Amino acid sequence: MKYLDxxxxxxxARHLVQEIRGxxxxxxxxxxxxxxxxxxxxxxxxxxxxxKEIELVHGPGCPVCVTPxxxxxxxxxxxxxxxxxxxxxxxxxxxxxSRQDLFMVKSAGGDVRxxxxxxxxxxxxxxNPHKQVVFFAVGFETTAPNNAMAVWQxxxxxxxxxxxxxxxxxVPPAMRALLASPHNRVQGYLAAGxxxxxxxxxxxxxxxxxxxxxxxVTGFEPVDILEGVLLTVRQLxxxxxxxxxxxxxxxxxxxNRPAQELIRKVFEIAPRKWRGIGExxxxxxxxxxxxxxxxxxxxxALGELHVEEPAICISGLVxxxxxxxxxxxxxxxxxxxxxxxxxxxVSSEGACAAYFAYQRRRVE
Amino acid sequence: xxxFSLQCPLPITQHDTIQxxxxxxxxxxxxxxxxxxxxxxxxxxxxxxxxxxxxxINGVRLAISTDSFVVxxxxxxxxxxxxxxxxxxxxxVCMSGGRPLFLAASVILEEGFPLADLRxxxxxxxxxxxxxxxxxxxxxxxxxxxGKGDKIFINTTGLGVLEHPWQISAGQIQxxxxxxxxxxxxxxxxxxLSRREGLAFETPITSDTAPLHELVAAVLQAGGQAVHALRDxxxxxxxxTLNEFAATARVGIRVREDRIPVKPAVAGxxxxxxxxxxxxxxxxxxxxxxxxxxxxxxxxxxxxxxxxREAALIGEVMAGSPGLVTMQTRLGAWRIVDLLVGEQLPRIx
Numbered sequence: 001m002k003y004l005d006x007x008x009x010x011x012x013a014r015h016l017v018q019e020i021r022g023x024x025x026x027x028x029x030x031x032x033x034x035x036x037x038x039x040x041x042x043x044x045x046x047x048x049x050x051x052k053e054i055e056l057v058h059g060p061g062c063p064v065c066v067t068p069x070x071x072x073x074x075x076x077x078x079x080x081x082x083x084x085x086x087x088x089x090x091x092x093x094x095x096x097x098s099r100q101d102l103f104m105v106k107s108a109g110g111d112v113r114x115x116x117x118x119x120x121x122x123x124x125x126x127x128n129p130h131k132q133v134v135f136f137a138v139g140f141e142t143t144a145p146n147n148a149m150a151v152w153q154x155x156x157x158x159x160x161x162x163x164x165x166x167x168x169x170x171v172p173p174a175m176r177a178l179l180a181s182p183h184n185r186v187q188g189y190l191a192a193g194x195x196x197x198x199x200x201x202x203x204x205x206x207x208x209x210x211x212x213x214x215x216x217v218t219g220f221e222p223v224d225i226l227e228g229v230l231l232t233v234r235q236l237x238x239x240x241x242x243x244x245x246x247x248x249x250x251x252x253x254x255x256n257r258p259a260q261e262l263i264r265k266v267f268e269i270a271p272r273k274w275r276g277i278g279e280x281x282x283x284x285x286x287x288x289x290x291x292x293x294x295x296x297x298x299x300x301a302l303g304e305l306h307v308e309e310p311a312i313c314i315s316g317l318v319x320x321x322x323x324x325x326x327x328x329x330x331x332x333x334x335x336x337x338x339x340x341x342x343x344x345x346v347s348s349e350g351a352c353a354a355y356f357a358y359q360r361r362r363v364e
Numbered sequence: 365x366x367x368f369s370l371q372c373p374l375p376i377t378q379h380d381t382i383q384x385x386x387x388x389x390x391x392x393x394x395x396x397x398x399x400x401x402x403x404x405x406x407x408x409x410x411x412x413x414x415x416x417x418x419x420x421i422n423g424v425r426l427a428i429s430t431d432s433f434v435v436x437x438x439x440x441x442x443x444x445x446x447x448x449x450x451x452x453x454x455x456x457v458c459m460s461g462g463r464p465l466f467l468a469a470s471v472i473l474e475e476g477f478p479l480a481d482l483r484x485x486x487x488x489x490x491x492x493x494x495x496x497x498x499x500x501x502x503x504x505x506x507x508x509x510x511g512k513g514d515k516i517f518i519n520t521t522g523l524g525v526l527e528h529p530w531q532i533s534a535g536q537i538q539x540x541x542x543x544x545x546x547x548x549x550x551x552x553x554x555x556x557l558s559r560r561e562g563l564a565f566e567t568p569i570t571s572d573t574a575p576l577h578e579l580v581a582a583v584l585q586a587g588g589q590a591v592h593a594l595r596d597x598x599x600x601x602x603x604x605t606l607n608e609f610a611a612t613a614r615v616g617i618r619v620r621e622d623r624i625p626v627k628p629a630v631a632g633x634x635x636x637x638x639x640x641x642x643x644x645x646x647x648x649x650x651x652x653x654x655x656x657x658x659x660x661x662x663x664x665x666x667x668x669x670x671x672x673r674e675a676a677l678i679g680e681v682m683a684g685s686p687g688l689v690t691m692q693t694r695l696g697a698w699r700i701v702d703l704l705v706g707e708q709l710p711r712i713x
Contacts (some may be wrong), residue, residue: 010694014696042699044693044694044697044699045696046695046697048698049696070442087709091709091711094705094709103384103385104379104381104383106383107382108381135424158697222694222695337391337705338392339704348711356697357700357702358700358702
């Protein structure tokens with residue numbers, strides 16, 4: 001299959017591993033930013049075939065993982081209301097809030113529906129004028145244009161019963177925050193290909209220059225990831241620090257301008273709390289004042305919620321690349337996908353869930 | 365007299381109510397079955413945890429199986445709920461090595477369900493029964509108030525006869541056995557999903573629903589007593605079947621990713637939706653675990669039948685790591701193939 005088979009080709013992968021091996025003279029710590037890449041690395045065993053000097057650490061780029069617990073609790077409170085049809089992408093349904101998850105709300109009679117696009121939620125609102133239809137707008141720059149489009153469409157049609165619960169985060173501020181941390185170990189980034197499809201990579205250039213880290217825009221298939229590692233290691237070995245694009249078949253330097261324009265029309269940049277990391281200034285999106293009528297938090301007047309994370313969970317450190325999932329005392333014991341303590345275990349793209357699913361026992 | 369004590373069922377994880385995941389073929393469903401149904405009904409037939417029970421009456425061995433069909437949409441590319449209800453149960457009877465003979469069918473209809481649709485479903489059931497060589501000999505009809513059901517639910521129970529003296533059951537699996545798969549994965553699940561969610565793919569994907577009685581007969585003819593276990597990887601997909609085999613037989617199972625057939629259109633759809641074909645439901649496929657000496661013969665027998673043209677030898681049974689299913693990835697690394705907790709969920713991005 002074009003654009004899939006060639007990026008899963010074992011022969012090409014083997015050559016890339018040999019090339020990486022030939023280049024590597026010392027240990028390097030490289031962070032893949034995106035949870036989709038983490039999933040692909042662990043699922044395909046890419047970490048097993050790389051030379052031992054290359055340590056891949058997992059980044060904060062799993063939208064499910066970084067959505068704050070209070071935001072999940074707000075979603076649960078809204079979804080429990082009888083007048084609401086609560087719509088969401090599938091992978092948010094099993095994320096536990098303080099006491100329950102969206103599946104439990106659904107089984108208790110809440111009208112919770114999985115949609116594949118926020119525009120489907122707009123359609124549901126159109127067809128159910130006597131219900132309040134809320135979409136859980138979670139994600140990075142990847143999902144922001146679609147969510148913006150949903151609000152724009154609802155606004156254009158004059159729909160008064162549609163709103164979104166916004167929990168949008170932006171990748172570059174998180175990358176900066178990690179590099180600025182005194183505990184930082186990251187020496188090079190594999191940047192998230194899908195995010196760059198929308199945003200391009202211009203905004204990464206000052207980060208590469210300021211922190212002296214190579215940043216390679218990377219795709220999600222095994223060959224993509226190995227090529228991304230190769231380009232990063234080559235720069236690290238040469239002492240270079242610039243932005244390169246491995247994912248050229250999809251990503252352009254300027255990104256997708258109309259999508260960016262749409263995001264700007266509907267959203268504005270705001271501080272955001274990241275689960276496990278804390279608040280990062282200017283790292284999120286919120287609806288612009290002229291679209292506040294579509295803001296579920298305003299409509300349902302939920303106010304501030306106070307929540308407590310389980311003390312034993314180290315998902316914050318995992319998200320920052322400071323710990324590996326199996327270094328957690330609770331991993332595979334108190335914390336499993338059936339009994340998750342943190343979102344990195346419950347999200348299928350979370351690093352802890354990937355380790356548990358694919359590599360919890362060493363397999364030889 | 366020994367002291368009698370009443371035992372409580374084990375807790376079913378953290379849920380107080382039934383969740384959708386309890387019907388998914390994953391860990392939640394296993395929990396429900398193991399900690400409630402098995403505990404309550406406890407008997408040697410049920411405890412084998414095969415998809416059918418083999419019972420002996422006056423020297424005649426009979427296979428009995430039951431299944432309920434609640435698929436949405438009821439009409440989908442490549443089939444409908446009627447033929448699915450016949451083939452699904454026929455296939456479960458076949459997986460004991462039994463020849464299916466009779467079916468009982470119950471339909472639960474929702475008030476307001478169009479009679480024309482019911483006629484189409486019933487005609488499909490009749491045609492499917494003829495193709496599978498079974499008679500629908502008894503049944504039941506109920507109507508529930510509008511909103512209390514979803515158009516139509518069908519339950520079928522099948523009865524077949526075993527014409528060989530040995531057992532075909534997950535418990536017979538031995539280290540060293542070969543694992544064979546009769547064809548490509550995920551066709552049924554993706555066909556249903558694409559119709560339900562209105563997703564259009566460039567290459568249309570149709571359900572693989574089909575009766576497997578002829579395929580099983582071919583496997584038995586080629587493999588005889590070397591055929592240790594058979595199962596159709598329906599809900600929960602190949603991953604669930606392999607995990608159930610490994611757990612029941614207390615063996616490890618190792619498969620190779622590059623040997624597992626997946627149609628390009630299904631692989632593409634899974635890629636877009638963030639789903640893994642290993643966990644997607646199939647209807648017209650079987651997994652056979654066969655003593656290594658007969659593996660080639662059974663593979664050729666599968667490939668000689670139109671429903672098994674893409675059959676492949678995908679792995680082997682290991683003595684160590686009881687209950688563990690692993691897969692060698694295309695890159696040569698290893699990973700676990702675990703049961704899912706609940707439903708497989710499409711991802712955000």
